Each structure stands twice: as structure tokens, then as C-alpha cells.
Amino acid sequence: MSDWLVTQRPHARRGPRALSPLREHLRDTFWFAPTAAMVGVFVVWLGAQALDTAIVDALREDGDYETLDELLRFAEDAKAVVSAVGSAMMTFIGVVFSISLVAVQMASGQFTPRVVRLFVRSRITKATFAVFLATFVLALLVLTAFDSADDPRDVTTLPLVQSILTLCMVALSLLLFVLYVNTTLRLMRISHVIARIATESFRAVASMPPHTGGPDSPDLGSATAWVPHEGRAGVLRDVHIARLVRVARRHGVVLRLIPRIGDFVVPGTPLLAVHGGAVPPLGALRYTTSVAVERTYHQDLGFGLRQLSDIALRALSPAINDPTTAVQALDRIVQFLAALTRQPLDVALHRDREGTVRLVQPVPGWTELVDLGFTEVRGCALASPQVSRRMLAGLDDLLLLAHPDRREPLLRHRALLRQAVDESASNATDRAFALRPDRQGIG
Structure with a gap:
């Protein structure tokens, strides 16, 4: 499936303002x-x-x-x-x-x-x-x-x-x-x-530039220069989108962010690729990226799913054994993914006032977000029919909402969950009970 690109027309309704x-x-x-x-x-x-x-x-x-x-x-x-x-x-x-x-x-x-x-x-x-x-x-x-x-x-x-x-x-x-x-x-x-x-x-979803039916991704060609990361190693917390767009417009180039928000970067690794011209002065690019010791919600589309998945995993651990909390986390995971079923993903294009693409930012794709929300929880749900039933109900709901091109990871997770329950359940009655979709788990 080709990447769905986030675009914005110069005279269309403006999306949420890119905050500093x-x-x-x-x-x-x-x-x-x-x-x-x-x-x-x-x-x-x-x-x-x-x-x-x-x-x-x-x-x-x-x-x-x-x-x-x-x-x-x-x-x-x-x-x-x-x-x-x-x-x-x-x-x-x-x-x-x-x-x-x-x-x-x-x-x-x-x-x-x-x-x-x-x-x-x-x-x-x-x-x-x-x-x-x-x-x-x-x-x-x-x-x-x-x-x-x-x-x-x-x-x-x-x-x-x-x-x-x-x-x-x-x-x-x-x-x-x-x-x-x-x-x-x-x-x-x-x-x-x-x-x-x-x-x-x-809020991270709302901060993404809206898809307004613009053209596909421009042919950037090969990178003419690279900007390495300078400074301490850490997690790429966020980037100053408005400033990067201004710098690229002023120097007539297109900047492409190499790591995604939330990636761990080390000094010397490529941070920005420059297309269509020379590297802007390093002074102009200073303070356009922020590296810290942990991720934030600001521009990180997958950080919320990461936390929800962690809460579900902690609840399903033998030390806590709280499947109801895992079901509550799955409720929000399904809600978040449902809001993204037809949202453009994979890459975000940020344009200047004239509508020219100036910054290309990678964002998580649909398959990656589905895997993040379900993979680890699915592996720990075998001993809890409440969780397996809620997950199946959530996958079924997402299959009804998702674009046909986005159903493959959902079908894959549903098949893997059924296979794992079939292998772990001791008898046919338990298997049938654990594989019956229920939005409340065991309502």
C-alpha cells in the first residue's frame, strides 16, 4: 500500500497552529x-x-x-x-x-x-x-x-x-x-x-496537519546534503516545525527529518536530509530540535499507545493480576486506533504560506500503531478470557471502521489471537468462551 501523505493547500482551512x-x-x-x-x-x-x-x-x-x-x-x-x-x-x-x-x-x-x-x-x-x-x-x-x-x-x-x-x-x-x-x-x-x-x-493527533486532498508526495530526489545531530544523546522529543519551515523557505530547500519523534539519537547520526540546495547555516537550525531523556505527548503519535500497552501489561502480570484494568486500557487503545482508521499516516508534509512542501516528517504507520497497541497485550491475554474477548470485540469494531487497505494487520492479530487461544485452552468449551467477542470482556 502506498503511503498516505498529510498535505495542506495554501488557501484551504488552516489546521491547528504549530505551537513552539x-x-x-x-x-x-x-x-x-x-x-x-x-x-x-x-x-x-x-x-x-x-x-x-x-x-x-x-x-x-x-x-x-x-x-x-x-x-x-x-x-x-x-x-x-x-x-x-x-x-x-x-x-x-x-x-x-x-x-x-x-x-x-x-x-x-x-x-x-x-x-x-x-x-x-x-x-x-x-x-x-x-x-x-x-x-x-x-x-x-x-x-x-x-x-x-x-x-x-x-x-x-x-x-x-x-x-x-x-x-x-x-x-x-x-x-x-x-x-x-x-x-x-x-x-x-x-x-x-x-x-x-x-x-x-x-492532542498529538489534532496537531498533525490535515489532509485536504492535495497532491501526493513531491519527488524530492536524492539528498544534496545531510545535517548530523550535534549535542547529547537522547530521545528526539520534538521539533520546531514552524521554524524549520521558515528556514527551508528562506534558503529554497526541502528538509526531511530522518528519525521519528521518539527515536533515540546519538551524536553524529543524520538528523535532517536537505533536498534541492545547500545546507542552511547551522545557526539557523539551532534550537529546532529537542533531545531529552524521555518521550513526551507533544508530537509523539505513538507515546500514548505505548503507555496504554504498558498499563495493560502491568495489569496482566502475575504480581498484579488485574484483567479489568487491562480491559480498560484496551478500551482506549481501540478508541485511539478508531480515530486513526482513515487518518493519513506514514509521513507528514508541512508547507509554507505559498503551499510549497518545506518539511517532510516521518510518523508511525497504521500497521506499526496496530502492532504497538495489540502485540504485547495479546501475548499476555491467553490466561484471561476477559481480555481475549475484549480484544476480539475491539478488532471486530476496527475492521468495520478501517479502510479496506488497512484491514490486514487487524485480521492478522485476530487470527493470531484465535490460534494462541486454541493452543492454550484445555477444552473446546473454554476455547469457545474465550473467543466470544464482548466489549466488556465478561459483561
């Missing part, structure tokens, strides 16, 4: 949100302090020392509250950190170590840490703004707005703590973890 990988990289870090929150709260504190100073100056100019005396007594009470907030926030931060560690440890042990990324990428977890740290920093800053003067005539500033802002941050922290506990408990349930993996996987 920086956004996804920041989502995979845990330091950015708390750091940004602490810097932001410092700026807000400076504004609140200036406002408090302006209020005190206005009252002194009007000679309203009676109001200043009342505000001074209010500030003394607020100081006790702010001091208590400052000491309590560190305890809250320790509790949140402990809950996170326990949740991560349980998830990596019961599901797969690769689901730890879900906890790192959790927005509510980052928001909770960020607001807690910002509240603690704000409490310390507000404590430094209290005036020690007892006479209202000697008061130069009172942290009135700052104290109110601190109380608002405390209320926000309590609300986020409740949401954080609820979210963490959800992430410790396998059904929600599997659903999150599927959601992230569909």
Missing part, C-alpha cells in the same frame, strides 16, 4: 509556575505597598489622625494574622508535597513509571504549589512593612491593602487545596489515568 515546543517543555517542568508566581506576587506587593503609602500620606495631609489611630489598631491585629499565615503556609506546603510523592509512588508502581508525567503536568498541582509559595512569600513581605510607631503622627505606612491581599491569598490557597486533593485522588484511580493518557494522545 517551549510551551510543552514548560508544562513538563515543575519550577516555572512557582517561580513565576513568586515573582508576580513580589510585583503585586510593591504596588500594594505604594497604595498603602499613598493612603497614609493622604490621611496625614488631611490631619485625620483619628482614622490613622483606628488603622494602626487594625494593623496590629492584622500583624498577628499575617504571622500565623506565614508559619502555617510552610506546613501546608509540606502536606501538599507529601501527598504528591505518595500519589506518584503509587501510580508508578501500580500503573507504569511513565504516568508520572501526568502528575508533573497537572495544572492544579502546579497552581496549588505556586499559590501556596506566593502566599508564604507575600506574608513575609507584609511583615516587613509593619510600622513600629505607636503614635499615629509618626506612622509613615500601614500594610492595609497588603493585609487584605494576604487574606485573599489564604482563601484562594484553601480553595486550591480542596481542588488539589480531589484531583490527586482522581489521578490515583486507573480509569482517570487512562482517560488522561487518551486525551493527551488525541
Whole structure:
């Protein structure tokens, strides 16, 4: 079967915008949100302090020392509250950190170590840490703004707005703590973890350029030059598609990515093939690819299937023996493959504004994705009729949805599963039961 190519016409409806990988990289870090929150709260504190100073100056100019005396007594009470907030926030931060560690440890042990990324990428977890740290920093800053003067005539500033802002941050922290506990408990349930993996996987599908009935792959001819990988060895995490397209357009060439996203690359191996001209300056190609120690969802079409398969394999291991979890993973595997039954695969073509192909990116093909989703699970499903029945039902559903050219790997897996069950089952009744398709496994 010829490769199905992803194309895009210059004046057709544009697909999802190719985002910079920086956004996804920041989502995979845990330091950015708390750091940004602490810097932001410092700026807000400076504004609140200036406002408090302006209020005190206005009252002194009007000679309203009676109001200043009342505000001074209010500030003394607020100081006790702010001091208590400052000491309590560190305890809250320790509790949140402990809950996170326990949740991560349980998830990596019961599901797969690769689901730890879900906890790192959790927005509510980052928001909770960020607001807690910002509240603690704000409490310390507000404590430094209290005036020690007892006479209202000697008061130069009172942290009135700052104290109110601190109380608002405390209320926000309590609300986020409740949401954080609820979210963490959800992430410790396998059904929600599997659903999150599927959601992230569909984002990778949505980021692919749409097929709009354009021409087939252009005849690139032989490569005129090669760009080797420079830097550390690791997994090709993602590429900056928009920047590579701009560089290729500016220099009148077509760039072809050699490894796929998720491949392990070592220094010196070919990274990009150049067609139709000389190699663009290396400075222009700098920071267009990202290599790290592990894969991400951003542009990796098969990473979600890899995790779902790992969860099913872990559930079917003798140590856990949880076929129901494997069935839940198969539900999402079938859902993901069903969305790709008629999706162009094998290679993605990225075009410039004039519609000229500038970047050719390899992506997993249909057969590879089907094998990734079913091969290893099928090998471990022989002792669990629940899993074999669910897999057969899923393969039958995919056969109804798939293009005729894509049915061969599905038929192959169904035949291999039937053959393996026939060889392993002790009698005809058990074989017939294990080979009866059931979308619930044993419904």
C-alpha cells in the first residue's frame, strides 16, 4: 500500500497552529509556575505597598489622625494574622508535597513509571504549589512593612491593602487545596489515568496537519546534503516545525527529518536530509530540535499507545493480576486506533504560506500503531478470557471502521489471537468462551 501523505493547500482551512515546543517543555517542568508566581506576587506587593503609602500620606495631609489611630489598631491585629499565615503556609506546603510523592509512588508502581508525567503536568498541582509559595512569600513581605510607631503622627505606612491581599491569598490557597486533593485522588484511580493518557494522545493527533486532498508526495530526489545531530544523546522529543519551515523557505530547500519523534539519537547520526540546495547555516537550525531523556505527548503519535500497552501489561502480570484494568486500557487503545482508521499516516508534509512542501516528517504507520497497541497485550491475554474477548470485540469494531487497505494487520492479530487461544485452552468449551467477542470482556 502506498503511503498516505498529510498535505495542506495554501488557501484551504488552516489546521491547528504549530505551537513552539517551549510551551510543552514548560508544562513538563515543575519550577516555572512557582517561580513565576513568586515573582508576580513580589510585583503585586510593591504596588500594594505604594497604595498603602499613598493612603497614609493622604490621611496625614488631611490631619485625620483619628482614622490613622483606628488603622494602626487594625494593623496590629492584622500583624498577628499575617504571622500565623506565614508559619502555617510552610506546613501546608509540606502536606501538599507529601501527598504528591505518595500519589506518584503509587501510580508508578501500580500503573507504569511513565504516568508520572501526568502528575508533573497537572495544572492544579502546579497552581496549588505556586499559590501556596506566593502566599508564604507575600506574608513575609507584609511583615516587613509593619510600622513600629505607636503614635499615629509618626506612622509613615500601614500594610492595609497588603493585609487584605494576604487574606485573599489564604482563601484562594484553601480553595486550591480542596481542588488539589480531589484531583490527586482522581489521578490515583486507573480509569482517570487512562482517560488522561487518551486525551493527551488525541492532542498529538489534532496537531498533525490535515489532509485536504492535495497532491501526493513531491519527488524530492536524492539528498544534496545531510545535517548530523550535534549535542547529547537522547530521545528526539520534538521539533520546531514552524521554524524549520521558515528556514527551508528562506534558503529554497526541502528538509526531511530522518528519525521519528521518539527515536533515540546519538551524536553524529543524520538528523535532517536537505533536498534541492545547500545546507542552511547551522545557526539557523539551532534550537529546532529537542533531545531529552524521555518521550513526551507533544508530537509523539505513538507515546500514548505505548503507555496504554504498558498499563495493560502491568495489569496482566502475575504480581498484579488485574484483567479489568487491562480491559480498560484496551478500551482506549481501540478508541485511539478508531480515530486513526482513515487518518493519513506514514509521513507528514508541512508547507509554507505559498503551499510549497518545506518539511517532510516521518510518523508511525497504521500497521506499526496496530502492532504497538495489540502485540504485547495479546501475548499476555491467553490466561484471561476477559481480555481475549475484549480484544476480539475491539478488532471486530476496527475492521468495520478501517479502510479496506488497512484491514490486514487487524485480521492478522485476530487470527493470531484465535490460534494462541486454541493452543492454550484445555477444552473446546473454554476455547469457545474465550473467543466470544464482548466489549466488556465478561459483561
